[in-house]
Amino acid sequence: MVRITKDMIMNPSRFAVGSYAFGALSALVSAALAALTTHGLAGLAPAGDQAVEWFKIATSFQMNHALGLIVVTAIAERLDAGQARTLMRAAAVLLGAGALLFPAALYSLSFGGPVFLAPYGGIAAMAGWALFGVAVLVTLKPKTTE
Template sequence: MPVWILVGGVSALLTVLIGAFAAHGLEARLDEKALGWIDTAVRYQMFHALALIALGILGRQPGRGLDITIAGYAFTVGTLLFCGLLYTMALGAPRFFGAIVPVGGLAFMVGWIFFIRHAWRMLG
């Protein structure tokens, strides 16, 4: 599924852009807590961008199955909810968005479960 390679590549590029902008353009404007949220979001986004690229590579193998697709969507939703909401909160969005952030973390976990399930099936 080359689409996950594309989505992962775009996400990785955005991670670098956001991280650089935060380090060089926002460092003096945001407090330590907001910068910490951005740091956490950048880290998680890059991990999952690389995971999406791996899914794209795995999806090119025979028998890729539904697991790859579910994992890809889950990683993408996790990135949007977990990382996206941390970015917006750091930039001044209402703190109640923090109540939704764990849903993004749950989406990441779902993605990893299906990633592992696919890997397990490849072994057997």
């Protein structure tokens, strides 16, 4: 059973505080833009109904990866300093980059702006999840059999 102690919650690292704050802000922006999508975006954006579709994709992606950033950071905080923790933190950074860059490109596209950041955001998100998987494997220790 995993025990969460007061120190784990009350004494987060500076990395964790920054990651939690960025994740929360990203989730807030996603929720606000999802509300805008539902309440009149088609009339505001030059792309009209297509903008609504792009915003739906972007807000979903942003929320999922903001929450992923928070969860991966929480897991990283539970690990002792070392390779696995470093990999988890790198995964969190990449998820944060993905949560920012890919949706930003779709929001920009909806208003006729550039979209060149989309591939970088998508690659960052995929790399973040891949690195998370590697970090999980690094933390696994085979059970000894008797």
